[in-house]
Amino acid sequence: MQMGKDRLKRLIRAGRGIVPAHKVVQGGHLVNVMSSEIYPADVAIYEDKIVAIGDVKEYIGDQTEIIDATGKYLAPGLIDGHLHSECSKLSITSFAKAVVPCGTTCIVSGLDEYISVSGMEGLKEVFSEIKESPLKVFWGAPYKTPYTFPQSTVSCNFTQETHKEVQKWPECFGVWETVREAVLEEDDDTLGALAEAHANRMPIFGCAPMARGKDLNGYLCAGVRLDHESYDHEEIVEKMRNGMHMLVRESSVTHFLKENIRAVTEVNPALARRVSFCTDDVTATDILEKGHMDHVVRLAIKEGVDPMVAIQMGSINSAEAYRIDHLVGSITPGKTADILLVDSPETFNVEAVITNGRLVSRGKDLTYTLNAPKRSSVLSGELKCEKTTQADFEYRVELKEGTAEVLSMNVVGPFVRKRRDVTLKVQDHVVLPDTDQDALMVSVVERFGKNGNKSLAFCSGWKLKRGAMASSAAPDDNNIVVMGADARDMSIAVNHLIENGGGQVVVCDGEVVEFLALPVGGIASDLSAKEIAHRETLLNKAAHALGCDLPEPLMYMFFLPITAIPDYAITDVGPVDCIALKTFDPILSLNPARG
Numbered sequence: 088m089q090m091g092k093d094r095l096k097r098l099i100r101a102g103r104g105i106v107p108a109h110k111v112v113q114g115g116h117l118v119n120v121m122s123s124e125i126y127p128a129d130v131a132i133y134e135d136k137i138v139a140i141g142d143v144k145e146y147i148g149d150q151t152e153i154i155d156a157t158g159k160y161l162a163p164g165l166i167d168g169h170l171h172s173e174c175s176k177l178s179i180t181s182f183a184k185a186v187v188p189c190g191t192t193c194i195v196s197g198l199d200e201y202i203s204v205s206g207m208e209g210l211k212e213v214f215s216e217i218k219e220s221p222l223k224v225f226w227g228a229p230y231k232t233p234y235t236f237p238q239s240t241v242s243c244n245f246t247q248e249t250h251k252e253v254q255k256w257p258e259c260f261g262v263w264e265t266v267r268e269a270v271l272e273e274d275d276d277t278l279g280a281l282a283e284a285h286a287n288r289m290p291i292f293g294c295a296p297m298a299r300g301k302d303l304n305g306y307l308c309a310g311v312r313l314d315h316e317s318y319d320h321e322e323i324v325e326k327m328r329n330g331m332h333m334l335v336r337e338s339s340v341t342h343f344l345k346e347n348i349r350a351v352t353e354v355n356p357a358l359a360r361r362v363s364f365c366t367d368d369v370t371a372t373d374i375l376e377k378g379h380m381d382h383v384v385r386l387a388i389k390e391g392v393d394p395m396v397a398i399q400m401g402s403i404n405s406a407e408a409y410r411i412d413h414l415v416g417s418i419t420p421g422k423t424a425d426i427l428l429v430d431s432p433e434t435f436n437v438e439a440v441i442t443n444g445r446l447v448s449r450g451k452d453l454t455y456t457l458n459a460p461k462r463s464s465v466l467s468g469e470l471k472c473e474k475t476t477q478a479d480f481e482y483r484v485e486l487k488e489g490t491a492e493v494l495s496m497n498v499v500g501p502f503v504r505k506r507r508d509v510t511l512k513v514q515d516h517v518v519l520p521d522t523d524q525d526a527l528m529v530s531v532v533e534r535f536g537k538n539g540n541k542s543l544a545f546c547s548g549w550k551l552k553r554g555a556m557a558s559s560a561a562p563d564d565n566n567i568v569v570m571g572a573d574a575r576d577m578s579i580a581v582n583h584l585i586e587n588g589g590g591q592v593v594v595c596d597g598e599v600v601e602f603l604a605l606p607v608g609g610i611a612s613d614l615s616a617k618e619i620a621h622r623e624t625l626l627n628k629a630a631h632a633l634g635c636d637l638p639e640p641l642m643y644m645f646f647l648p649i650t651a652i653p654d655y656a657i658t659d660v661g662p663v664d665c666i667a668l669k670t671f672d673p674i675l676s677l678n679p680a681r682g
Contacts, residue, residue, distance in 0.1 A: 094134075101133035102420055107148025108133050110424075110444060115156030118432060120163055120403040120417050123395050125432065130161060132424045135444040139420055154446060156428050162435075163402040163417050164192025164425030164442060165380035168334045168409065169264070169292070169315040169365035173200035174642075176560060176591075176603070176619055177371055178611045179213060180459040183222035185371065185616035188448040189379040190437040192425040193223045193415050195292075195365075195405070197263030201466075203232055203565050204535075204608040206243035209465045214258055216460050221442040221453070223423075225411055227263030227292050228253045231276045234563040235650045236268060236668040239658035240533045240540060241564045247279025254287045260411060261312075266651045267295040268668060270309045271302060281309055290410050294651065296502075299325060307331070313408045315365050320349035324358070332361045332408035335400075337383050339370040340501040340639055340646075344386050352391045359396050363405035370642065371619040384435050394432035459613040466608050470559060470567070470589055471536030475581045480530055480574035482518040482543050484677055491518045492675040495526050496655040496662065498548030501643050504655040504665075507547050508675065518674070520545070522552045522572050522634070531648055532567040532581055533659040534559060534609070544662035544673045546570060549644070552634035554595035555580045556626075560610040561645040566659045570644050572633075584609075591641050593629035601629040 100106045108131035117128035117140060131139040131146040139146050147153075172182045172194065201213050217224045232245035253259055262284045269277035284291050291309070296316035298306055307329060315334035317323045323333050327350070337344040344364075351359045364383045378385075380401050387397040406416025415423050424444040430436045440448040447453055484491065490510050497507035509526045512519045520528050525547045533540040555571025557580035567584055571577040571594075580594040583602065589609025593600045603622040605612050612619060630640035637643050650656040656663045661670035 098133060098136055098138065101138040104139070104145045106133070108138060108143065108146040108151050110152045110154060111143055111147055112154045112156050112161060112426060112441070115159045115161040115428065117418060118160055118162040118395065118398055120395070120399045121419060123399070125160070125395070128161070130418060130426060132444045135424055137418060137420055137422050137424045140418060154441070159428040159430070159438065160432055161418055162398055162427045162429050162432070164415065164427060164440070165190045165384070165401045166363070166405040166416065167191055167194040167365055167380050168363050168405040169336070169367055170194045170196050171200055171368055171562060172196060173560070173610050174368040174562060175371055175374070176605055176611055177616060178459055178607045178613045179216045179220060179222070179224070180457060181613055181615060181619070183220040184453055184457055185374045186379040187221050187440055187442065188437070188451045188453065189374065190381045190427045190440060191222070191379045192440065192442045193225060195225045195227060195260070195409055197227050197229045198224070199229045199232060199263065200562055200565055200610050201608060202229060202243055202245065203241040203563065204610055205465050209608065212463060212466055219460070220457070221445070221447045223415070223442075225260045225409060226258045227261040228259050228280070229263045230265040230269060230280045231274070234264070234266060235648070235658050235663070236272070237660055237663070237670060239564045239648065239660055240535060240537050240566065242535050246276045247283065250280045250283040254283050254289055259289070260409065261290040261292050263292050264294045265291055265311060267293075267298050267302065267306050268651060270306050270311070272668065285310060292409075293331070296651070297322065297653075303329060315367060317343070317347055320347050320354065323347050323350040324354050327358050327361060332363070334363050334365040334405070334408070336365050336367050337386060338367045339373045340368065340642055344383065345390060348387055348390045348392060359392070359400065360404065361408070363400050363408055368642070370623060370639070371616040372623050374616055375620050381435055381437050388433065388435065394435070398432060398435070462607060467588070467606050470534045470585045470609055472532060472534045472567070472585060473539065474585060475532065475541070475578045477575045477578050479541050480528055480543065480569070480571070480577040482528065483516050484513060484518055484674060485516070486513050486677040486679060487516050489513045489680040490678045492678070493518065493526070493545050494671070494673045494675055495545040495547045496529070496647070496657065498546070498643055501639070501646055502652050504652065506654065509545065509547070513677065520572050525550050527551055527570055527572055528574065528577065529568070529570045529647065529657055530577065531561075531657050531659045532569065534566050540659035542657055542659055542661045544657050546647070548637070549640060550634050550636055551630070554593065554600070554633045556591070556593045556630055556641055556644065557581050557584055558591040558641055558645045559584050559589035560591065560605055561648050563649055564658060565610055566648065568645055568647055591626055593626055593633070595633060601625045
């Protein structure tokens, strides 16, 4: 709601008890994250705001609705401090229906995947969708798009000029995911965005994996406030000693909490007050099986963090890090009424959720029907690329027969790719993939109709023995990424996505084995989390049947275009050396056949 003078008068009078509360949550024990106390207290709510805590009998009128919380603990709504909700393949509406019953009432996001595929027009449609949702999104304007070095192709280039406009929007709460490389390389658009942020007093959100020493100091001198990327607890400690707020990440593919929380449990408990949580990327399957931010709170408690401290990490710490604590993060007067009814601080099972002053969930479902909006062509359009052929995925060289020494990008966990040199056979000018050596072909196909780029390189770690898989959901630029042991199957996979407006697909022996349609921008769906999880399971089983033994084959694959991940990546402009920040030729040498 807008905060005009008339509304301020109403809230002040409600806080003074001059007008009765609309709702009172009665009979619970308040988890007060501001004072680190737990004590019996009721909560009075007027409109969407908390107006009183403690003894609120004088706030109850004839029309006041009473919400019985007898025997329950009242905790603040949880905040995911850094999230690409699009990577769940759930639309904002579907994502809200999945995570709000888990206690997540706010997320901080750049919505950058939507921007990459639909530009500012699509972003505005997503903002409208958010307004109808029980999930609040605190939007950070991406420091630029695309994020890639060298620059790949996206639908919308986010520049300094864009920041001059959007940093004044009411939806904007900072600059999103400012990566270390862009700052230290003194990228002009990035520095322009940061200069605008300084002028507008906007906080700058960071992304600086493995930043230490002088590089960290230089990065901090740009004004970066917080970071969500640390690979071990020593890195967390160094960053916090240098003044950063730190988010401990526990995603579906990067399980960093157990290691990173050691900064608090083993090094210095005093650091806890500036540590918060995020999931970054999470699957529908994980949400259904484990929960969301409630799961992260429970994990922290399991690792030895005091329950009160863990709840603070999931709520007020994040709010303070992002400078939104005047709005959310605690159950105190003047804050938005985001309140969880949980069984106990120690077990932290969420039984009911109030957001914006409304009881929106009991158990694991919303208390009302929430429908996705009708999608315009901006967010449900076609993939604007030409159909492919088998030849598009054959790596051709001048040598007719012999061998090629190639650099294969070897996946070591989802967020590290290392060099692996492989000798492959050259037959009739084509460098052949070799499943016995775990050397597959990988390509990124530009999907926005701008230049028709198709890159080609080699990758290892997926162990496919046959077939191919492809995805049009592939952060950060969401071009089509395809991988396979067979060029024909790769072409069939890409063409199936083009024909169906995007999605994820597994192909074998010329046939589509499994397919998940992603009609919202080619990256998300309005299906329920349960339906998406079912399709995820089938896709993973299909990839495993082809020989892959990774836990999330397609998710590991769709991270390949992220050039901020060491040491190698691939975008539509080619394979990228992420250390040198330039494309490279994967053919190291050609060796003629001995005749």
